[in-house]
Amino acid sequence: MSAGGASIGIALCPDHAQTAEDLLICADIALYGAKDRGRQQWCEFEMVFRTRTERQHQIQQELGMALSSGQVVAWFQPQVELQSEAVIGFEALVRWHHPYLGPISPPEIVAAAQATNQSDRLTATVAEAACQLLDELPALGLPKAHVSINVSPREFELYDVASVLDSVTGAHRIDPVLFEIEITEEAMLDTAVAGEQLRRIEQSGYRLAVDDFGAGHSSLAYLVSLNVDRLKLDRRFVRDIATSRENQEVVGALVGLGRSLSMDVLIEGVETREEARTLSMLGCQEAQGYLFSRPMPAAQVADWVRERQGTALAEVA
Ligand code: C2E
Ligand code: MG
Ligand code: MG
Numbered sequence: 001m002s003a004g005g006a007s008i009g010i011a012l013c014p015d016h017a018q019t020a021e022d023l024l025i026c027a028d029i030a031l032y033g034a035k036d037r038g039r040q041q042w043c044e045f046e047m048v049f050r051t052r053t054e055r056q057h058q059i060q061q062e063l064g065m066a067l068s069s070g071q072v073v074a075w076f077q078p079q080v081e082l083q084s085e086a087v088i089g090f091e092a093l094v095r096w097h098h099p100y101l102g103p104i105s106p107p108e109i110v111a112a113a114q115a116t117n118q119s120d121r122l123t124a125t126v127a128e129a130a131c132q133l134l135d136e137l138p139a140l141g142l143p144k145a146h147v148s149i150n151v152s153p154r155e156f157e158l159y160d161v162a163s164v165l166d167s168v169t170g171a172h173r174i175d176p177v178l179f180e181i182e183i184t185e186e187a188m189l190d191t192a193v194a195g196e197q198l199r200r201i202e203q204s205g206y207r208l209a210v211d212d213f214g215a216g217h218s219s220l221a222y223l224v225s226l227n228v229d230r231l232k233l234d235r236r237f238v239r240d241i242a243t244s245r246e247n248q249e250v251v252g253a254l255v256g257l258g259r260s261l262s263m264d265v266l267i268e269g270v271e272t273r274e275e276a277r278t279l280s281m282l283g284c285q286e287a288q289g290y291l292f293s294r295p296m297p298a299a300q301v302a303d304w305v306r307e308r309q310g311t312a313l314a315e316v317a
Pocket of ligand 2: 091150182211
């Protein structure tokens, strides 16, 4: 207890646990639940807390099998040139539909992979799917479109990212200039290990994008020191862009920043025509978001591209 008040976690015997040790664990979990809700709260241990922990364990236990059996897959979300809406690339996003837990979110998958030392396998799985799509794109009339994958900064400490990518892209004879790695910018990147890895990624010829720029970890010093090809502005700037002068000023400034550093600037999370119009007026050249397409299974990409090409031809005629 402190002057600011107390948070209380309650666990009952035998409802929540049968032994003293388990009861204390349950009370502790309930206490965290109480603190989560704000100050001076009390919270009874509910099965939901236990379920959350059990769910994490189950995800960790089954991830290896899910990676081997093809349950973990990549979906793809198109990236477009804002004015013409021409497709410039696709972002690979991990998906896992568990047979009875249902959809597992990407952050849960990434966390489970890290906890079980399987981050390299996860990246290899997504990179393999990205290469398969890159193999298909020329036949779809998109020989210059890139495919990007996400790598979280912590992963650079865990395994040799460049080697994993080299072996996957090498097997497909992919031109590395079409393969992009999106990293979120975090303090974690400021290590000798990450620096060395990023240099190798750059030497191999892959393109580098900084993801979620402006989401809180950004630092200009990093941006200048890393050899970044594309700046992805966080989707928080899109909300109310048509009316929020503040967001308009920020986006305009960030577009200028990207340009002066010779980076492509892409804005994420565009959901409406009005947002797209305003962003285009502010000088944004590239965008991604539900307006153009939600992420889709690899098998749907070809139809999606052909359908759009059909519409574009109809518009010209
Ligand atoms: P991200 O890389 O910033 O990916 C964009 C996220 O925004 C995706 O969520 C996408 O589905 C969502 N999104 C796209 N357009 C819109 C829109 O118009 N509105 C809204 N509200 N959302 C939109 P998702 O797929 O749930 O992924 C979440 C995050 O998980 C990703 O954020 C990325 O940081 C991480 N992630 C996904 N796949 C992988 C992976 O294979 N490896 C690693 N390390 N991280 C991954
Ligand atoms: Mg991303
Ligand atoms: Mg992002």
